[in-house]
Amino acid sequence: MLRVKNLSVYYDKAIALDNVSIDVEEGEAVCVLGANGAGKTTLLNAIFNVIPKKGKIFFNDIDITDLATHKIVKMGIVYVPDKRTIFNELSVYENLEISAWEIIKNKGKKHFVKNLDAVFEHFTNLEEKQSLKAGYLSGGEQQMLSIAQGLIRAPKMFVMDEPTAGLSPKLMNAVFDIVYFMKKQGITVLIVEQNVNKTLMATDRAYIMEVGKIKESGNSKDFLQSDSIKKAYLGG
Ligand SMILES: Nc1ncnc2c1ncn2[C@@H]1O[C@H](COP(=O)(O)OP(=O)(O)OP(=O)(O)O)[C@@H](O)[C@H]1O
Ligand SMILES: [Mg+2]
Structure with a gap:
C-alpha cells in the first residue's frame, strides 16, 4: 500500500535519513522504532512531502513523491504529527x-x-x-x-508520530487499543514510537532505525522475544 524507496534527507550538509526503504501492506500495522534523533519524524515528514528529500514514495502504486501534502492526505492517508x-x-x-x-x-x-x-x-x-x-x-x-x-x-491508512509521548499508562493503553480498533476496521497503520514493548505487541511488523538508517526489520512478535535486538537498539 505504501512503498518508500531509497529515501534520503539532508539538513544542511548533515544526513538525517540515509537511503531508507520501507513497505507497508494493506491491512498491516507497522511500527518504526528508534531512539531520540534516529530520524523517525524526518521519515514521516519526508513521506508527506513536508521537507525536501531524495527517493521515491508510492501509495497504492501511485507516485506521490512530489505531491503536495494536502493532496496526499486527500488520497486517504492521515498523518497525526507529534505536535x-x-x-x-x-x-x-x-x-x-x-x-x-x-x-x-x-x-x-x-x-x-x-x-x-x-x-x-x-x-x-x-x-x-x-x-x-x-x-x-x-x-x-x-x-x-x-x-x-x-x-x-x-482514512485508508493512518500514520502517527509518537502518539503516546507524555501520556499516563492508562491513556497509553487507550492509544494502543485504538491501533487494534483500526486494524479491525481494516485501516492500515504506520506508527512511530519509543514505547517498545507495547508498540511491538500492537503491531505486525517493525523497522528499527538508528542514526538515519534502518538497522533491522521483521515480525513484531519476533522482536518482542529477542533480547539481543532490544538490547542493541532499543535500550532494553
Ligand atoms: N529542521 C532540522 N534542521 C536540522 N537538523 C534537524 C532538523 N530536524 C531534525 N534534525 C536532526 O535530524 C536528526 C533526526 O531527527 P528526527 O526528529 O527525525 O528524529 P526522531 O527519531 O523523530 O527523534 P525523536 O524520537 O526525538 O522525536 C536529529 O539529529 C535532529 O537533530
Ligand atoms: Mg520524532
Missing part, C-alpha cells in the same frame, strides 16, 4: 467538524454524524466534553482529540 494540531479556542465538536469538512462538503452532514458516532464509541471522554473548548482538555485528552481528528476522516 498537536487542535484549535484551543474551538470546542471538541468543532475541532472534529473542521477535520471532516471535506466529508461534510462531499458526502453531507449525515455522513459526518455517522463517523462521529463511530469515533465517540471509542473516545467516550471526548463525547462527554464535546462542548468544551479544546484548550481546556488535559494533555492526554488533547492527544486523543488529535487521533480522533484523523479517524473522523475514515
Whole structure:
C-alpha cells in the first residue's frame, strides 16, 4: 500500500535519513522504532512531502513523491504529527467538524454524524466534553482529540508520530487499543514510537532505525522475544 524507496534527507550538509526503504501492506500495522534523533519524524515528514528529500514514495502504486501534502492526505492517508494540531479556542465538536469538512462538503452532514458516532464509541471522554473548548482538555485528552481528528476522516491508512509521548499508562493503553480498533476496521497503520514493548505487541511488523538508517526489520512478535535486538537498539 505504501512503498518508500531509497529515501534520503539532508539538513544542511548533515544526513538525517540515509537511503531508507520501507513497505507497508494493506491491512498491516507497522511500527518504526528508534531512539531520540534516529530520524523517525524526518521519515514521516519526508513521506508527506513536508521537507525536501531524495527517493521515491508510492501509495497504492501511485507516485506521490512530489505531491503536495494536502493532496496526499486527500488520497486517504492521515498523518497525526507529534505536535498537536487542535484549535484551543474551538470546542471538541468543532475541532472534529473542521477535520471532516471535506466529508461534510462531499458526502453531507449525515455522513459526518455517522463517523462521529463511530469515533465517540471509542473516545467516550471526548463525547462527554464535546462542548468544551479544546484548550481546556488535559494533555492526554488533547492527544486523543488529535487521533480522533484523523479517524473522523475514515482514512485508508493512518500514520502517527509518537502518539503516546507524555501520556499516563492508562491513556497509553487507550492509544494502543485504538491501533487494534483500526486494524479491525481494516485501516492500515504506520506508527512511530519509543514505547517498545507495547508498540511491538500492537503491531505486525517493525523497522528499527538508528542514526538515519534502518538497522533491522521483521515480525513484531519476533522482536518482542529477542533480547539481543532490544538490547542493541532499543535500550532494553
Ligand atoms: N529542521 C532540522 N534542521 C536540522 N537538523 C534537524 C532538523 N530536524 C531534525 N534534525 C536532526 O535530524 C536528526 C533526526 O531527527 P528526527 O526528529 O527525525 O528524529 P526522531 O527519531 O523523530 O527523534 P525523536 O524520537 O526525538 O522525536 C536529529 O539529529 C535532529 O537533530
Ligand atoms: Mg520524532
